[in-house]
Amino acid sequence: MREETDVGSALPAAVTARDLWTSAAAPGVFGAWECLLPAQALSWTDGVYDLFGLARGSTLSRSMTLEHYREDSRREMERLRSEAIRTGRGFALDCRIRTPRGEDRWMRLLVGVGRENGRVTRIFGSKQDVTAEKAMWSGLSAAARGEPQTALQGSSGLAQRLREAVRGERTAQADLALAIVDVDGDGKLEERFGHAAASEALRCMNARLARLFPDALLMEPIGPGCFALLLHLPGGQRTLAPTLDGAQTLLARPISHGSQAVVPVMAIGAALSNASHRDDPGKFVAEAEAALLAAKSAGPGRCRIFGGVVTLPVPAGAARH
Structure with a gap:
């Protein structure tokens, strides 16, 4: 349910991803x-x-x-x-x-x-x-291009592998999804649990991702506590959304380390491939990073897909009618 949005200039310094998200989530x-x-x-x-x-x-x-x-x-x-x-x-x-x-x-x-x-x-x-929603995605994508959120854009080796996958004949007609899993977005995993427990948590997370996505075309760490996955998922967003939601539930299970139980609090951002990415794989990366920004803005433990519907989380304990 998505058409192409134009990528504008980077966000003004005073405008944050959270500002865009809140504005886009207001009912149109x-x-x-x-x-x-x-x-x-x-x-x-x-x-x-x-x-x-x-x-x-x-x-x-x-x-x-x-x-x-x-x-x-x-x-x-x-x-x-x-x-x-x-x-x-x-x-x-x-x-x-x-x-x-x-x-x-x-x-x-x-x-x-x-x-x-x-x-x-x-x-x-x-x-x-949904004009505000589209503007949000365009703004976040531009921001990610101007100031990359992960090491994915800066890694020439990973970028080349991504380019080959997007342009490859085998996947030219397939549905590709680029997902970024950020396990330690605030950089405080080690501060909260100590170096040994944090290292064990990230090692375990890498193993969990490998088990959950054994057929991933690409799966690499792209920075401390951050992983990139390139997936072949026929069915587009209809398949990707439940796949990532289910993966997030499994990935968030506590990790035992001695007497400690490390509970990962992660964000997942993803983008689906389209024809424009064949000539500009960097746009694909920027859209996945934009979705990661949106996931972080929506609150802890969120998963967002570029171009997807924008909603604010219901506060815990809110009345239900």
């Missing part, structure tokens, strides 16, 4: 919509009108609303829409739109399919402004 304009078939009769809630910059309650036509989509987004949306009507399966897509005042926005489109007597009679769903 959100609304519901429905389109009756085959008449193509549209209905929107006020939030969708606001997202498109149109007067609430104004007359809608599908041809008119399509004019607000950027061409690449419109083309992909139309393809997926036709497929949804044909197959009865919904979809999600992030689209670029432009308001009548010329404001460019990112919209997250969720589509469901309704049937009557076995026939698709309507499609419906939600539309949400």
Whole structure:
């Protein structure tokens, strides 16, 4: 559910990753919509009108609303829409739109399919402004390029191996994911547990990663308490997210060292490959590092994928309704 975002300039010094994350996590304009078939009769809630910059309650036509989509987004949306009507399966897509005042926005489109007597009679769903979320990912990626977060970009040997994997014929059509596991992001593992226990924890973490990802195309330490993995995961984000979440749960198990129990507090950031990375593998690294920044900003023990949905963690003990 991701289109390419433009990488802008590095973040101003006063703007932190946490600032971007908090801003992006604030709910954007959100609304519901429905389109009756085959008449193509549209209905929107006020939030969708606001997202498109149109007067609430104004007359809608599908041809008119399509004019607000950027061409690449419109083309992909139309393809997926036709497929949804044909197959009865919904979809999600992030689209670029432009308001009548010329404001460019990112919209997250969720589509469901309704049937009557076995026939698709309507499609419906939600539309949400995710412009701040896209700006966050672009800003974090630019920041990571300007000030690398790990030793991965500075290692010529690792960079060359990554370049070969991204450009290699065997993986050209595959889904590649670059994950960075930071076990000691605050640099206090040794301070909290002592040198021997910290060393044992990192050795154990390396062994756990090897067991969890025996088929990794690349798995290397890239600094104290930090590991890089290049994975072949067909299925994209749908596969990567649960894979990393499950791995994080297993990696975070306490590590025994004498009478001590070392509990790793880690962050994982990952990015999925796309066509632009073949000519610019450094962008792939920057996106994984941007996701690592986002994971750290979201709080301890977090995993984030570049371009993924932004949410703030629920504080411990918060009331549930």
